[in-house]
Amino acid sequence: MDSNVRPDSMQRITTEALASAFIDEQVAAIKEQVGDKKVLLALSGGVDSSVVAALLIKAIGKQLVCVHVNHGLLRKGEPEQVIEVFRNQMDANLIYVDAVDRFLDRLAGVAEPEKKRKIIGDEFIRVFEEEARKLEGIRFLAQGTIYPDILESKDGVKAHHNVGGMPEEFDFELVEPVKLLFKDEVRVVGKTLGLPDNMVYRQPFPGPGLGVRCLGAITRERLECVRESDAILREEFAKNGLQGKVWQYFTAIPDIKSVGVKDGKRYEGYPVIIRAINTKDAMTATVENVPFELLQHITDRITHEVEGVNRVLYDLTPKPIGTIEWE
Ligand code: XMP
Numbered sequence: 001m002d003s004n005v006r007p008d009s010m011q012r013i014t015t016e017a018l019a020s021a022f023i024d025e026q027v028a029a030i031k032e033q034v035g036d037k038k039v040l041l042a043l044s045g046g047v048d049s050s051v052v053a054a055l056l057i058k059a060i061g062k063q064l065v066c067v068h069v070n071h072g073l074l075r076k077g078e079p080e081q082v083i084e085v086f087r088n089q090m091d092a093n094l095i096y097v098d099a100v101d102r103f104l105d106r107l108a109g110v111a112e113p114e115k116k117r118k119i120i121g122d123e124f125i126r127v128f129e130e131e132a133r134k135l136e137g138i139r140f141l142a143q144g145t146i147y148p149d150i151l152e153s154k155d156g157v158k159a160h161h162n163v164g165g166m167p168e169e170f171d172f173e174l175v176e177p178v179k180l181l182f183k184d185e186v187r188v189v190g191k192t193l194g195l196p197d198n199m200v201y202r203q204p205f206p207g208p209g210l211g212v213r214c215l216g217a218i219t220r221e222r223l224e225c226v227r228e229s230d231a232i233l234r235e236e237f238a239k240n241g242l243q244g245k246v247w248q249y250f251t252a253i254p255d256i257k258s259v260g261v262k263d264g265k266r267y268e269g270y271p272v273i274i275r276a277i278n279t280k281d282a283m284t285a286t287v288e289n290v291p292f293e294l295l296q297h298i299t300d301r302i303t304h305e306v307e308g309v310n311r312v313l314y315d316l317t318p319k320p321i322g323t324i325e326w327e
Pocket of ligand 1: 327
């Protein structure tokens with residue numbers, strides 16, 4: 001049987017009882033697979049990798065080594081939060097790697113989305129191999145792959161960084177305990193594992209991070225525009241009761257400039273696109289009906305607070321026909 005195919009008999013995990021059964025099964029499977037060896041986990045701090053971390057901590061405790069790679073494509077405040085939650089609160093084995101320059105240098109001038117994903121995925125693996133070599137005795141690599149990643153890679157919609165694309169010399173065995181689950185099921189499992197709500201219900205964030213939201217060839221300037229505008233959007237959604245209600249919301253920045261006017265002078269700047277969608281499993285999505293006054297307020301803040309941005313647009317496109325991300 002293809003282990004990447006969800007069996008028809010597999011019940012949708014909608015309750016804590018079903019999640020407990022899944023957890024028991026996975027804990028036993030992880031123990032069996034890993035034995036007394038060490039496992040390296042790419043801990044981005046998103047729902048998927050956090051749930052995988054909690055599952056592995058339950059199964060093998062300190063044999064799990066979490067590595068948080070700051071690739072420069074994370075949201076504002078995110079690396080700090082990962083350290084706080086996992087190192088300080090959960091007492092996990094956590095290594096922080098500052099890899100900002102090497103990622104951005106490799107991505108310089110690369111405009112094609114799939115190429116960007118491949119580079120980010122490939123660089124990730126290199127960083128992990130380096131960490132593994134330093135650590136001794138690492139045999140396994142855990143990943144927060146979920147079922148939509150597998151389905152969409154098969155259909156050729158996009159090459160998710162965490163499925164395939166590994167270099168030949170890659171010699172870790174994979175541990176992917178949630179690879180047959182949909183996002184909503186991963187959240188139930190996380191809640192059942194006792195993870196804090198702000199982690200379990202955190203909106204998903206793609207592995208390639210802001211890299212696929214800084215459209216075309218990434219520049220540090222536009223990357224900062226997308227990071228700062230995203231932070232403002234998140235702050236305003238939280239203040240206005242939309243955090244936890246809207247499934248995913250973010251900004252993207254295209255590689256075009258338009259004419260504007262600021263302080264009576266011509267002001268060329270980038271547009272920022274707001275995307276706010278609802279979905280159950282990320283396979284289809286509808287657009288959130290954000291109050292117009294709030295959109296105006298966010299526009300006002302972004303255009304005044306983010307240097308280099310002179311327009312804000314709201315994306316009204318459902319999935320299909322648009323994907324959730326722009327790249
Ligand atoms: P799309 O854009 O395919 O997104 O409608 C569906 C969901 O997947 C996330 N996404 C990714 N996650 N690696 C990931 O781990 C990726 O390359 C990737 N691309 C999209 C996206 O944010 C949404 O939640």
